[in-house]
Amino acid sequence: MEIRSENPSPVRDSSPDETLTQHKPLRCIVKLGGAAITCKNELERINEESLVAVCHQLRESMAPAKAAGGAAKILGMDWSRRPDSHIVSVSDEFDGRPLLDVDGSFIIVHGAGSFGHFQASRSRVHKGGLHLPLVQAGFVATRISIASADVSQIVSALGAGFVPVLHGDAVLDHSQDCTILSGDVIIRHLAKLLRPQYVVFLTDVLGVYDRPPADRNAILVREIVVDEEGNWSIVRPPPEHLTRQAEVEISVASHDTTGGMETKIAEAVAIAKLGIDVYITMAGTEHSLSALRGVITTDWLGTVIRSTLKINMV
Ligand SMILES: Nc1ncnc2c1ncn2[C@@H]1O[C@H](COP(=O)(O)OP(=O)(O)OP(=O)(O)O)[C@@H](O)[C@H]1O
Numbered sequence: 001m002e003i004r005s006e007n008p009s010p011v012r013d014s015s016p017d018e019t020l021t022q023h024k025p026l027r028c029i030v031k032l033g034g035a036a037i038t039c040k041n042e043l044e045r046i047n048e049e050s051l052v053a054v055c056h057q058l059r060e061s062m063a064p065a066k067a068a069g070g071a072a073k074i075l076g077m078d079w080s081r082r083p084d085s086h087i088v089s090v091s092d093e094f095d096g097r098p099l100l101d102v103d104g105s106f107i108i109v110h111g112a113g114s115f116g117h118f119q120a121s122r123s124r125v126h127k128g129g130l131h132l133p134l135v136q137a138g139f140v141a142t143r144i145s146i147a148s149a150d151v152s153q154i155v156s157a158l159g160a161g162f163v164p165v166l167h168g169d170a171v172l173d174h175s176q177d178c179t180i181l182s183g184d185v186i187i188r189h190l191a192k193l194l195r196p197q198y199v200v201f202l203t204d205v206l207g208v209y210d211r212p213p214a215d216r217n218a219i220l221v222r223e224i225v226v227d228e229e230g231n232w233s234i235v236r237p238p239p240e241h242l243t244r245q246a247e248v249e250i251s252v253a254s255h256d257t258t259g260g261m262e263t264k265i266a267e268a269v270a271i272a273k274l275g276i277d278v279y280i281t282m283a284g285t286e287h288s289l290s291a292l293r294g295v296i297t298t299d300w301l302g303t304v305i306r307s308t309l310k311i312n313m314v
């Protein structure tokens, strides 16, 4: 079974030789899904409660063992809160460890959610046609709707101990001149280049269901395996427990320009094929914290997507 993303990928695939070397191994690439951190059906509205919860969990997961779960021991230098002052604020517990004292081996990619998708879908930027005035206008409007991030220096930023924060965008494209590049696709390419230990997709539902989760009979798919060819199959619950056996039915919001859950599964499968475990779960829950830590227990709720090769090796 294979799901193909509707959008052509504007990012060129790399050969294994192009795998980038870094100072220390990348622990995790995490997607903060737009469905979780924004109110995806309301134009440009952040879901602050969810975003704050996710940020706390990220900080907890990234903190070195000494600080995990305890008081933050970080040298703060946030001038943005005091624009007329150059005073450096130092947390009371500061004990001489360096600025940004986090385990820097994380990359965060956030979804657009209610930013970008509305503008892009109204002007059909994801379908190409940059010569059309409406598409040109939509291309600009989409880019204005989300703040920019410098993607080109990810490895240097990691090497310097920073946590790169990226996002999808309206981009120029070889095959249809312009399109919308999803954060989900960016993650697949980064995973191929940087080989994180695991990848986490946080969204507004617990994982992949056998049908749209709005259906109250929908069943959570707990585990999907991917073979060497990239074909995937559900192993937990056993397919015979599912109404549609090996298939999942997916609905995508009309203003979603990047394929919604369908794209996420396709990208997650491609990542798992590389031998990298992928966890999809709900943001701001105990399950997202476990996923961010890379510690999955039997009572964990979410969808694990992993390679059959890895399972055979265990
Ligand atoms: N079979 C399914 N299983 C799981 N979720 C599904 C399914 N069908 C539809 N969905 C919907 O997919 C949505 C999550 O996908 P979506 O791409 O919107 O997530 P996101 O990554 O958080 O958002 P964004 O792409 O804006 O960053 C959920 O809101 C859910 O209702």
Ligand SMILES: C=C(C)CCOP(=O)(O)O
Pocket (backbone or CB within 6 Å): 034, 110, 111, 112, 113, 115, 116, 117, 120, 142, 146, 167, 168, 169, 170, 180, 181, 182, 183, 184, 257, 258
């Ligand atoms: C500008 C847009 C709409 C980027 C979309 O990225 P995604 O929400 O990660 O799929």
